[in-house]
Amino acid sequence: MNERIVSWHSSPSKPSYSPPPGAVDSHCHVFGPMDRFPFSPKAKYLPQDAGPEMLFALRDHLGFSRNVIVQASCHGTDNSATLHAIAQSEGKARGVAVVDPEIGKAELQKLDDGGIRGIRFNFLKRLVDNAPKDKFLEVARRLPAHWHVVIYFEAELLEELRPFIGAIPVPVVIDHMGRPDVTQGPDGPEMRAFRSLLEDRDDIYFKATCPDRLDASGPPWNDFAAAVRPLVEDYPERCLWGTDWPHPNQQNILPDDGALVDMIPLIAPTDELQRRMLVDNPMRLYWND
Numbered sequence: 001m002n003e004r005i006v007s008w009h010s011s012p013s014k015p016s017y018s019p020p021p022g023a024v025d026s027h028c029h030v031f032g033p034m035d036r037f038p039f040s041p042k043a044k045y046l047p048q049d050a051g052p053e054m055l056f057a058l059r060d061h062l063g064f065s066r067n068v069i070v071q072a073s074c075h076g077t078d079n080s081a082t083l084h085a086i087a088q089s090e091g092k093a094r095g096v097a098v099v100d101p102e103i104g105k106a107e108l109q110k111l112d113d114g115g116i117r118g119i120r121f122n123f124l125k126r127l128v129d130n131a132p133k134d135k136f137l138e139v140a141r142r143l144p145a146h147w148h149v150v151i152y153f154e155a156e157l158l159e160e161l162r163p164f165i166g167a168i169p170v171p172v173v174i175d176h177m178g179r180p181d182v183t184q185g186p187d188g189p190e191m192r193a194f195r196s197l198l199e200d201r202d203d204i205y206f207k208a209t210c211p212d213r214l215d216a217s218g219p220p221w222n223d224f225a226a227a228v229r230p231l232v233e234d235y236p237e238r239c240l241w242g243t244d245w246p247h248p249n250q251q252n253i254l255p256d257d258g259a260l261v262d263m264i265p266l267i268a269p270t271d272e273l274q275r276r277m278l279v280d281n282p283m284r285l286y287w288n289d
């Protein structure tokens with residue numbers, strides 16, 4: 001694994017849709033720069049540098065105001081690159097860390113001071129070697145009260161993870177809705193299973209993200225829109241949205257971030273829904289101090 005991959009579009013289009021003032025891109029990452037923030041020896045992919053300057057230029061180009069930077073698996077549990085990016089953002093970014101479950105109180109406080117507001121548990125076997133649920137639960141019980149947990153899993157794991165998710169003592173955010181098969185439609189088995197999870201507790205949020213990962217038909221990703229719009233309409237106080245830039249592992253697709261932004265009115269068709277998904281909900285989770 002020596003080749004450093006590029007997974008982002010070199011010249012994303014200017015979207016036709018204008019996000020509301022204060023809009024938050026709630027799912028994006030930074031990679032490196034590698035000479036300052038080396039990748040983990042356990043990384044499953046080795047990306048080209050995609051640092052804060054690139055991310056903030058994209059934020060402005062797309063008409064967003066803020067970012068939530070999610071620690072990517074290629075940086076392991078060393079959150080320095082994410083913290084560096086937050087520190088460069090002039091208050092316009094917050095973050096989600098990946099931590100060693102043995103992490104102590106002082107280290108959690110340092111992350112809090114650096115703008116971290118949650119930790120991520122990743123259950124994708126192609127990205128991480130192990131995901132110890134018992135240890136994850138222990139650390140979840142020690143988190144500051146204003147933090148939350150972000151969970152990334154694929155649809156076939158949903159039932160197995162349900163008791164674990166139910167035991168987490170802080171709000172939960174599910175990345176990419178747990179990757180349902182959106183081609184089954186809004187009432188397909190995987191969307192129904194996800195809705196049933198949302199009914200387990202009223203503080204499970206979801207990211208209505210990644211049409212490029214979930215719908216191979218390409219822009220304007222009609223299957224994704226048809227499956228996800230009813231979810232946003234039924235759970236307006238629980239949805240978040242993000243670009244997923246720099247699109248880890250999407251080097252065969254290179255999604256146009258402008259086209260992704262133009263999806264927003266297709267999944268959140270009213271001003272009210274857009275304001276909740278892009279401003280109110282992320283501000284409640286990430287700028288809650």
Ligand code: 0GY
Pocket residue numbers: 071072073074127175244247248249
């Ligand atoms: C995503 C998706 C992926 C990667 C990561 O941390 C990561 O490396 O999250 C993926 O490959 O599906 O949410 O960015």
